Amino acid sequence: MFYSNPLIYIDIHDSEIPWLKLFTHIPYKEFSECSREEKEMLWECLDLIEKEMLSYFKPEKINIASFGNMVPRVHWHIMARFKEDSYFPEPMWGMKQREGLLPVAPLELFLQELKVKLEICLERGKHFEETLG
Amino acid sequence: MFYSNPLIYIDIHDSEIPWLKLFTHIPYKEFSECSREEKEMLWECLDLIEKEMLSYFKPEKINIASFGNMVPRVHWHIMARFKEDSYFPEPMWGMKQREGLLPVAPLELFLQELKVKLEICLERGKHFEETLG
Numbered sequence: 001m002f003y004s005n006p007l008i009y010i011d012i013h014d015s016e017i018p019w020l021k022l023f024t025h026i027p028y029k030e031f032s033e034c035s036r037e038e039k040e041m042l043w044e045c046l047d048l049i050e051k052e053m054l055s056y057f058k059p060e061k062i063n064i065a066s067f068g069n070m071v072p073r074v075h076w077h078i079m080a081r082f083k084e085d086s087y088f089p090e091p092m093w094g095m096k097q098r099e100g101l102l103p104v105a106p107l108e109l110f111l112q113e114l115k116v117k118l119e120i121c122l123e124r125g126k127h128f129e130e131t132l133g
Numbered sequence: 134m135f136y137s138n139p140l141i142y143i144d145i146h147d148s149e150i151p152w153l154k155l156f157t158h159i160p161y162k163e164f165s166e167c168s169r170e171e172k173e174m175l176w177e178c179l180d181l182i183e184k185e186m187l188s189y190f191k192p193e194k195i196n197i198a199s200f201g202n203m204v205p206r207v208h209w210h211i212m213a214r215f216k217e218d219s220y221f222p223e224p225m226w227g228m229k230q231r232e233g234l235l236p237v238a239p240l241e242l243f244l245q246e247l248k249v250k251l252e253i254c255l256e257r258g259k260h261f262e263e264t265l266g
């Protein structure tokens with residue numbers, strides 16, 4: 001687990017591309033079952049991670065997806081996509097296009113910087129906790 | 134165009150499954166470039182459409198995705214997925230699993246009902262317009 005706050009946690013997905021997964025601690029099946037606070041936390045985090053991925057990795061495009069068909073527990077994928085990755089312009093679940101040879105900037109430094117930015121969300125999380133009582 | 138308000142519009146994607154696509158009128162490349170009002174409108178609409186799809190179609194799972202790799206303009210897919218559809222449990226961009234034979238409830242009635250519910254968002258859209266000045 002790369003990051004956790006009272007409402008959500010973030011995992012790193014092992015891939016050739018920068019790819020994170022967001023989960024609520026409570027295992028809902030569908031996104032609309034989340035509380036207002038959890039939804040807002042997920043949206044804020046997706047927005048923040050996207051901005052950080054864009055600024056750090058300079059990808060061709062950001063991809064976001066929520067499927068959960070195999071394991072029916074809602075979670076969100078956020079991926080930095082590059083013209084040279086193995087699947088572009090297909091989604092990462094599509095047909096492989098090539099052997100991706102990707103000179104991606106180191107993930108560790110990105111994660112360090114992202115964690116600092118996510119503290120802002122964590123503070124909001126604390127605020128939500130107080131609101132929720 | 135199935136539905137439009139001052140911030141976003143919704144298209145019907147021709148598919149065996151119930152599948153809608155959400156766009157902002159302003160063609161941004163990435164989601165994080167949208168204004169706060171546009172983001173909130175998209176989130177509210179995704180949440181509302183998901184709930185309506187769940188209640189009307191009783192699908193196995195809702196799938197949501199934003200890619201835009203071919204045409205770099207951010208938009209959101211929302212899909213009602215069924216065990217019997219051609220790709221389940223793969224995403225709709227994955228490997229075909231079978232010839233889907235889907236006894237899906239009529240889309241027309243769903244769209245009629247959804248449009249009524251979306252008026253709530255439209256009213257919010259008007260509110261946003263006033264806020265934006």
